[in-house]
Amino acid sequence: MSLRILEIGVYGYNGELSSVRLNPSGLSIITGASKTGKSSLIDIIEYCFGREQCHVSDGIIRQHVSWFGILLDRGDGRVFIARRNPKPPKTRNPDVYYAVGADLRMPEAVAWEPNLGVEDIETLLTSSVGIAENQTTVPEGQTRKPISANIRHALMFCIQDQDEIDSRKILFHRQGEPYLPQTIKDVLPYFLGAIDEDLLRHKVQLDVERKELRKLQKAADERKQLADLSTARTEDIFREAQSVGLLPPGQPPTQDVALSSLRAINPLIQEVPVPADSTEPIAVLRRERSALRRELTAVKERLRQIRSVEDVAGSFAREADEQRGRLATLGLIAKGDVETCALCGSGDVHVPSVAEMNETLSGIDEQLSQVRREVPRLQEAQSELVVRQNGIEDSLKRNQGQMDALAKQDEAFRTERDGQLRLARIMGRIAYFLETLPPPPIALVSVDEVEAARKRVAALEKLVDPENTAERLTSILNLIGEFMTRDSEKLDLEHSGSRLRLDIRQLAVIADTLDGPVPLFRMGSGENWVGYHVLAHLALHRWFRQKHRPVPAFLFFDQPSQAHYPAEQDRDGDISVLPDADREAVFKLFKLMFDVAEELSPHFQLIVTDHADLRDQWFADAVVARWRGDGLVPERWIDARR
């Protein structure tokens, strides 16, 4: 979405509005004398775009203005943002008013309450200009934190104030402030489109895939480890198990099979075989004990099932309670059914009838009562089972007592007990052996799967590779250089005709001449500096617009003609007083801006403030304000307060 400025204004303490309306696309020129507020427009834009401090210089504007306001077109509607002028010497004020609407106009007077926090402006504009979630990449070995490009950064490519446009050292807005050159270098690749919009998502995905790969590899390693475990140890344990009859006799099978047999050993069912005729009473007791234990297991399982049924029924009852609670409001209906529409009076309404709704309520009531009946029955069954469980446990105890008693008498039983002890010891050894085995892999991992995961990771790594970005960036900068070179033929500059390019490391325009590269700061004279600034920014915006990049679709030049027509020479904007060469240069500069703005219309807006006021028709048509005498702050506001 392209963000353009429709109107910039100030509200006086008398509540009145004084504003300048801009052409929604193409060139808009504000021409006028010094100190009429032309340059302050930039500070007002920045302040309304959420800059923390108000940089409008102390003077008439700061003294006579209560609110600054700006009306924007964001493609799908209009946005109005107003910020209260902080009373000098203060430089910040928390009051913001924000409004959105399709047909929004600049309010004629201050009739609003602040409704937004200052930092929220940034969030809102960042998303309305279409800046996707992004993060700059910091090359390895550098310590700064990655940042995400936002509207504040985008604005650095949309504005050239009067000290910047003719600077030999500074190409971008606010480049002179500490740390900002690095920031510009970091965010420019994103705005140019060299960084993949999906980079963040790919990075997250890469993390996930890497984790998956590690998991697969670990599983594969474990499997290998398991295979490497000494088969001898497994065999030893297997033989021990055989020796007490836990496993059938014979040659130990392969390790996998041996392990699963060991795991399958069930201590309850395994009883040491005892000759049937030796001690009949003990055998009977032992059979009884096995039966009791099996029964106990069954009872416990049944109890568990019933309890889970109870849980489910409980949550259903809660849910049904909520539904009944909301429907119970039906009882409040006093006036019968709705037969006409309250909004339009039409009889064609489809509000459900009370009878219908009541039917649902009674349905739920019925379900609820069934649930309630069900629960006690479950409880009854439960208590029955608990009684049974206790009975079985008592029987088991009695059985054990009888066996103990018999054991005291029976010598043969002692052997059996020895056997039990040995069995228990071997069971313990088996359990320990199985426990100390590495856990079996959750799923079998094939070599193919690991390989496929590795390939996915490699592909993603390539996607987030900074070198990829660098390549794309170089190609984009080449194309932008092409635009600059082409447009430069329309101006008379020192290195016109040479290949021009934008160097993002030096943040400078460079002309490749036969004698080697010449950066902007080594070129002489203000007219070159202004010329190359204009060329560079027009080329950048040509790219931004062609590629629908999320940079606001306006470009603001403050006094591009200053090298030829400085403020002190201003004669009501008339440039005929200038020498021919200077007049020609000013004409060419404006004509270039006009042509590019026309070419990129209707999606681009070029705003220029200047002293110069050319007589040509196309120039006059582009003038949206002539500030001679009255400026942004009307004389009568000032007079009224004297």
Place this chain on the structure above:
Amino acid sequence: MNPAWSERSIEDQSLFNPVFCALLLRTACRGYQEGDGAARALPLAHCFLILPIVLNAAMRSALPTLRTRMTTWITSHPEHIGDFADRSRELVYATREAIQLGCAQEWLAIAGDGVRPGPHRFRPDPPRLATDTVDIRDCYEAARFVGRWLPKNDRQSTILSMLGVTT
């Protein structure tokens, strides 16, 4: 158009029933008038925001206090706004139905381009029933809060646009 009663699921019938929804709207309208001498009507467009906010458990439990401006809260909680437009579209008919029923019962009244509480009196208001669950009371509380919280001086389109509902 809302489906006929018999074609709705039992959950839709009970959880979004027009009587309960109408009471929520009435509560929100009363909230909107609180602390306001002019006792103004809740703008019709805002009426359609009440149910999607109040009946969504996640959003309801994330609501701040009156000290936080609605506009500010919206910008800092994109996770609740993401699917808000879809949810509010789904509840448009429920809201409309609730307004119709509410007006017929004189719980609500259409006034100008907004909705006010109707002449019917409840004591207490919103009514309390023995069957009320914690959820139900939370919904009434949230409805009153949202009513008080909705900005009164802003353009309606500003709030709608920030919530992702088209202007």
